[in-house]
Amino acid sequence: MSLIYNEDQQQLLDSARDYLAARSPVSAQRALRDQGVAQGFDSGVWQGMVELGWSAVAFAEEQGGLDFGFAGYAPIFEQIGQHLSAAPLLSSVVLCGSLIEQLASAEQQQALLPQLISGAQRYALALDEHDRHQPDKCTLQAVAEGDGYRLDGSKCWVADGVEADGWLVVARLPDGLRGVFVVPAGTAGVSVAPRRMIDARNMAALSLQQVELPAEALLNSGDTEAALERALDRGRACLAAELLGICDRLLDTTVEYLKTRVQFDAPIGSFQALQHRAARLYVQQQLARNAVMAAFEALDREQGDIAERRRLVALAKWKANQAAQLISNEAVQMHGGIGVTDELDIGLYLKRVRVAQAQLGRSDLMAARYAAQRLAR
């Protein structure tokens, strides 16, 4: 793979663009918000994504996947960003799917993966316990009881946690290490509280009180810490690609506005002060694309250097966070008064940017991860 899309990726990009433009334009996302749809996405649109193979892209053929490689997600998430399309692809397939793929036994995989790939069921990852993503902090206790475990504690900011068919819950095992548990919806002692976010997507808090689970609920056929980190890095790269797609759309929209909006008898885009600011947005967008492409390239040759993957994924999420913050703020400012109205789509993008920035790691955390790799050399 290189730092530009190959033919297959380009085809995925084109097909994702066509599909989302037809089935999930920004107006559809706006309607979901206005109707207050609890799960935050359109099941029909999600099923269509499954039929296009998006949930199968990175899985091996023997698991029912397309064996395309993880790089297929770069163009898909870029287009999800462009169209602002909500779907449980990140939560269920990228995050939970990656954990199941790495940590589940053959039987557990058989029970979970086909359901997940077919979209018949969707899972959400219950990891965070703090308002800022601090993935290594975990106090939710798993106590050994009889042949199984009892879980007690709570999780917050579970993306797509509302109306999920189940959750993968990260808990502290009796030996002090972390474990990943499969907790199906309807398990006694589990309660879900929706959190209404600025991006109107699906977010939940999860409370687990004396939740009894059989031993088979624990996914422990691999190195949990390594698997968690890898799954989160995959998720971070997807979010970076989504943010990049948002940057592209916001920049295009803003440049178009600068060309057409007339003030002082001239298109405002002819004013040098605005031209230079717009040019700097383009620079940041291009730098972000460099980093995102490099992160996916590193993820696709994962047999290689884990340190390289960590470094480049942290770089991509950091740069995409930074670029999206700048471009979304400037998009509002350059649109002037109309930029702060709900009528314009820019506000919807701005709000999604802030949530995606925070998800799986704000810029400071990404810079710290990057530093740990760079300075260790």
Added chain:
Amino acid sequence: MNELDAFRAETRAWLEANCPASMRTPMPSDEMVWGGSTVQFNSEDQRLWFERMREKGWFCPDWPTEYGGAGLDVRRQAILDQEMRRLHCRPPQINLGIWMLGPVLLEYASEEQKQRFLPPMARGEVRWCQGFSEPNAGSDLASLRTSAVLDGDHYVINGTKIWTSYGNKSDWMYALVRTGPMVPKQQGISLIVLDMHSPGVSVSPIDLISGKSSFCQVFFDNVRVPADQLIGEVNDGWKLGKALLQHERRAMSRFSESALPTHFDLDEYLTRCLPSPEGAAELALQQRAIRCLMDEECYSLGNRRMVDAVSARQDVSGLMAISKLVHTEQERDKFELLLELLGNAALGWDGDGFAARDLELTNSWLMSFAQTIAGGSSEVQLNVIAKRVLGLPDAK
């Protein structure tokens, strides 16, 4: 892919066998080799490395073989670059003719001119300087006034050029001159090449805030230049000049390469000056430095993306347009950080108590201000991006 792998293996083996060990070390500025009629070597290794690279045609690896190049495609050229960087090979010579004028001659010069000027350039026998800027033109380059008037089979040149790097040490100059005074300013300009030893040429160096500099002002007093040294069509020089400036931007971003004395590795200074940061101030400084390193890596990944895109025949004009701006601004930011990391040790001018390399750093910091102005200021670069890449309208 196999052929490329084979080329990589051959290249690596050749460099390992032919690049002397002393040419794989960081290069102090007094050990830069400048191609030209009076090329000087400080050591036998410098001479060997120069001659071996010359014989391979690797002074200009991408040029056709008939003009002294090695005929490498973009992939192979990138491999050669990578392998040289991997071994920390010094550039065998610095040569503005090859980096900037050569590609323009290849595209626009007559066959006769190519035969005459390219092979000596490719052998590193001529040192070239650039005569574009003028004292009152600045970023408005097209308003230049140095005139070339046809008199028989010669042009007679009068006027002055400024910011001519190494004008005092160069053999030849490529200059933009006004050949059509009565037409709109971009339409009356031509590109001409001339011998710096011609009667009527005089040169005086310019001191900068960094001290003595390579920049000069050049004066022309009825300098007679044979008419067949005009490149391309008369009054069509603006197009050639713009093409040349694109190559200049690329050449300027080459000045970051780690083998050059102007390159300072922030990682290295971070490890040296903040080995184990303590307290809020040191941690804050380290965090700023990390962000600087991250931006630098985002930029250099763009160079890789550009190679991939060129190989796939994709349009890279957008990436090229941001390259000079991003690189020179990042370098300036990096020097500001290096200054903070080194403290007062980076604020020495000369004399005892300062490491030579640190004095060089101070000098490079002061020069970094020139880099965001020379070769088209950052503001000119932003204009180019706004107008040519984003298509924003001209002011009325």
